[in-house]
Amino acid sequence: MGLRRLPPLRAMEAFMRVVRLGSARAAAAELALSPSALSRRIAGLEDFVGKKLFTRAHQTMALTDEGRAFYDAVAPHFDALTAAVESQSENLSLLRLHLGVLPLFGGQRLFPRLPELRRLHPRLHIDIDTGPHLLDRVGDTLDAAIVLAHAPDPAFHAVRLDHNQVHAITSRALAAELGEQPGAIDLARQTFLVHNEMPDSFAAWQEAIGLERFEPAAIDHFDSGQLMLEAAAQGLGIAIMHDDHFNRAGDRRLARLFPDTPVESPYSYWFICRPRALEQRPVRLFHDWLVAADL
Numbered sequence: 001m002g003l004r005r006l007p008p009l010r011a012m013e014a015f016m017r018v019v020r021l022g023s024a025r026a027a028a029a030e031l032a033l034s035p036s037a038l039s040r041r042i043a044g045l046e047d048f049v050g051k052k053l054f055t056r057a058h059q060t061m062a063l064t065d066e067g068r069a070f071y072d073a074v075a076p077h078f079d080a081l082t083a084a085v086e087s088q089s090e091n092l093s094l095l096r097l098h099l100g101v102l103p104l105f106g107g108q109r110l111f112p113r114l115p116e117l118r119r120l121h122p123r124l125h126i127d128i129d130t131g132p133h134l135l136d137r138v139g140d141t142l143d144a145a146i147v148l149a150h151a152p153d154p155a156f157h158a159v160r161l162d163h164n165q166v167h168a169i170t171s172r173a174l175a176a177e178l179g180e181q182p183g184a185i186d187l188a189r190q191t192f193l194v195h196n197e198m199p200d201s202f203a204a205w206q207e208a209i210g211l212e213r214f215e216p217a218a219i220d221h222f223d224s225g226q227l228m229l230e231a232a233a234q235g236l237g238i239a240i241m242h243d244d245h246f247n248r249a250g251d252r253r254l255a256r257l258f259p260d261t262p263v264e265s266p267y268s269y270w271f272i273c274r275p276r277a278l279e280q281r282p283v284r285l286f287h288d289w290l291v292a293a294d295l
Contacts, residue, residue, distance in 0.1 A: 008048070095121070102130065
């Protein structure tokens with residue numbers, strides 16, 4: 001019995017990229033094709049299956065009902081073929097993940113565990129982006145991100161990575177000067193350090209210790225948790241940060257104020273990506289490892 005005729009794999013790859021990236025332009029860029037070359041591949045696939053898979057208007061492509069049914073039918077088999085070839089290939093190109101990470105999470109929690117991931121998936125490589133506005137760039141310049149948030153937009157696939165308490169962290173010298181539970185007058189003379197990604201943490205801490213109305217001498221804002229810890233250690237202010245950051249730092253220069261007062265943080269670390277991104281092998285591999293790793 002002869003082999004059944006199969007559609008051109010390049011046309012199938014173009015189709016899958018357009019669907020999963022949600023953009024013909026992004027698919028063309030990822031495949032290093034011109035928009036017209038991508039369109040020809042899709043048209044060839046449509047000729048092969050005898051169905052209109054996309055509607056085209058104003059340089060955009062949207063799945064038709066037949067296109068969606070075709071995708072649902074072939075996607076699992078296409079992924080299985082991709083995985084099978086990858087498992088047998090010694091020369092396959094690297095799997096590349098573009099991941100947004102806050103520097104302190106990266107340094108304290110992610111990087112110490114990445115050797116495990118490398119051993120499991122040696123072809124998976126990660127481009128790290130610590131720039132601003134990570135949440136806004138997921139699905140655009142980033143495949144996924146690890147962010148601090150109350151709760152991400154439900155349009156994202158999100159996995160909560162931890163629960164935290166808020167600590168007031170400062171230098172041992174300043175803590176000795178103020179005492180473990182300083183009053184409003186002493187605190188009002190201090191500078192507080194607050195992370196740009198955690199603007200509500202200071203109010204939560206004030207409320208928990210019963211000093212909502214005191215106004216500090218200044219509030220300095222940082223976009224780096226690592227620099228906040230260093231500033232606190234140098235006596236530049238009182239950093240309002242998560243207990244996990246304090247514990248993992250292991251910095252003997254640092255001390256806590258109000259150590260016996262629990263303050264639930266309004267924020268958690270979350271892994272987020274667009275739901276369709278989980279169909280991309282690098283995102284899925286990292287997601288599954290991260291969930292199991294319990295960083």
